[in-house]
Amino acid sequence: MSISKPQRVNKVTVQLFQKMKQHKEKISMLTAYDFTMAKLIDQAGIDAVLVGDSAANVMAGYDTTIPLTLEEIMYHARSVRRALKRALLVVDMPFGSCSGNPYKSVENATTIFKNTGAEALKIEGGEELLPDIKKIIAAGIPVMGHLGLMPQSVHKYGGFGLRAKTDQEAEKLKRDARLLEEAGCFSITLEKVPATLAAEIASSLRIPVIGIGAGNEVDGQVLVSHDMLGMNQEFSPKFVRQYTNLEEIMTNAFATYHRDVKSQDFPSAEEAY
Ligand SMILES: Nc1nc(=O)c2c([nH]1)NC[C@@H]1CN(c3ccc(C(=O)N[C@@H](CCC(=O)O)C(=O)O)cc3)CN21
Ligand SMILES: CC(C)C(=O)C(=O)O
Numbered sequence: 001m002s003i004s005k006p007q008r009v010n011k012v013t014v015q016l017f018q019k020m021k022q023h024k025e026k027i028s029m030l031t032a033y034d035f036t037m038a039k040l041i042d043q044a045g046i047d048a049v050l051v052g053d054s055a056a057n058v059m060a061g062y063d064t065t066i067p068l069t070l071e072e073i074m075y076h077a078r079s080v081r082r083a084l085k086r087a088l089l090v091v092d093m094p095f096g097s098c099s100g101n102p103y104k105s106v107e108n109a110t111t112i113f114k115n116t117g118a119e120a121l122k123i124e125g126g127e128e129l130l131p132d133i134k135k136i137i138a139a140g141i142p143v144m145g146h147l148g149l150m151p152q153s154v155h156k157y158g159g160f161g162l163r164a165k166t167d168q169e170a171e172k173l174k175r176d177a178r179l180l181e182e183a184g185c186f187s188i189t190l191e192k193v194p195a196t197l198a199a200e201i202a203s204s205l206r207i208p209v210i211g212i213g214a215g216n217e218v219d220g221q222v223l224v225s226h227d228m229l230g231m232n233q234e235f236s237p238k239f240v241r242q243y244t245n246l247e248e249i250m251t252n253a254f255a256t257y258h259r260d261v262k263s264q265d266f267p268s269a270e271e272a273y
């Protein structure tokens with residue numbers, strides 16, 4: 001008798017990520033923070049779901065990702081875990097949970113892994129964090145790197161502007177990407193960097209590079225679901241494509257309900273017992 005569950009057909013694994021790059025099949029990834037949204041994303045066939053620390057902005061209303069706690073990201077990740085059948089589940093390590101003390105970083109990564117069912121963790125940072133990242137990978141946890149615009153370092157750079165504009169920054173980025181691959185990361189997210197630089201990095205690495213604001217010549221794309229759904233018209237940097245205008249659709253639905261309650265149009269006789 002088999003003690004393991006039969007492997008679901010087509011389940012996305014970190015190994016499949018590598019194969020998709022080899023076969024030049026682009027990888028699609030979106031964020032989710034809750035069960036219902038994650039279910040729809042999985043149902044649509046998206047390859048990977050990121051429980052991003054952007055939950056700090058999108059779910060909690062903070063200005064930066066910095067305040068999000070380990071407990072908070074784990075709550076979102078467990079909710080998303082229950083919804084996914086096919087997509088790979090990647091979870092962000094929140095600010096301060098992986099920051100230069102490898103012993104603590106492994107402990108935090110292990111806590112997230114044990115308590116959420118994540119299949120990989122994403123970590124912002126390059127060379128400075130190599131000891132932490134290597135130890136986490138050695139503990140058996142697949143790691144996705146995150147370079148370029150690293151929102152947890154917003155105060156270090158003083159904003160969310162384009163990264164790697166100077167030759168010196170571009171060289172550091174290329175070096176960091178290579179070091180992350182050598183350290184054993186299975187993939188790297190590259191945020192808000194010039195498209196030509198992103199293309200050069202993607203073609204020089206064996207592991208897939210997932211871009212956000214990094215142009216088309218990378219191995220996949222990631223967006224915040226709420227952004228691509230147009231749920232907040234105030235946040236629309238040019239790298240976001242709005243596939244619908246849910247802000248308008250939802251606001252109209254709420255306003256119509258409000259009107260119907262006030263006018264006693266809702267509920268109707270058919271909607272009552
Ligand atoms: N809803 C949402 N979407 C995201 O993509 C996202 C989050 N939240 N939270 C965490 C980080 C922060 N990110 C950001 C934030 C701002 C810009 C940005 O381009 N902002 C300005 C320009 C800022 C500047 O040039 O200094 C803009 O054009 O809106 C990009 C990515 C990406 N992540
Ligand atoms: C924007 C993506 C890459 C992210 O890290 C997040 O949503 O937290």
Ligand SMILES: [Mg+2]
Pocket residue numbers: 052053054065092
């Ligand atoms: Mg993030």
